[in-house]
Amino acid sequence: MRQIALIMFVVLIWATGCATSPRQATVKPPPAISATASVSAEQGPFQPDANLYLCPNATITNALAHDSRNRVLNFNPVVLVDGKVVITPVPVNNACMTSGFGHRSGRDHNGLDLKSSPPGTIYSAAPGIIREAKYSSGFGNYVVIDHGQGVFTRYGHMAHLARGVQSGQKIGFGQPLGVMGQTGNATGIHVHFEILTGNYNTPKRSFGLTPRNPLSFPPYTGQASGS
């Protein structure tokens, strides 16, 4: 069932990607999160954008190839992580990237920083089970989702978490997790998004996993070896 749902959303992306004209300068407001909404294991309303743009004045230390409109070249809106799990590497709409994965100011930056104006809704990047939904001094309000096969995602600095987002909750692709914010150690409103792999069952939990560059994976072409 998971495979079918994923294939459906891939088809949706391709359909919208073909129909979409070049990105407008105006930014649509994010869909409101209903006060009564609660996340579920079903597929949610999110559809990934076909393109990713660098923000004006972005500090992308590991320079990404981009065109004159700051559109990242060779961007894949749906990728296959280690041949096993289908994920969108940008789980927000109408966002630009302020910072990429890699070395930054003498430290490693373990994810992508994405922002939109007004602050946008953040969605689950693939189906899975929520393992962590809490506050830390570094990530602020953050969520970690276990996608199976040793693949995880983290979403940090959220203003607040969506209703029903709690540890142990099963969640489908594209369900709202919360809204971009500046909680924890953040210099501006954005989401910090990580793709992580490894063994979760160590004392360090998600902090013992290996961060991977979300933009380093090959496009999903309809074949996943996992089940």
Ligand SMILES: [Zn+2]
């Ligand atoms: Zn970050």
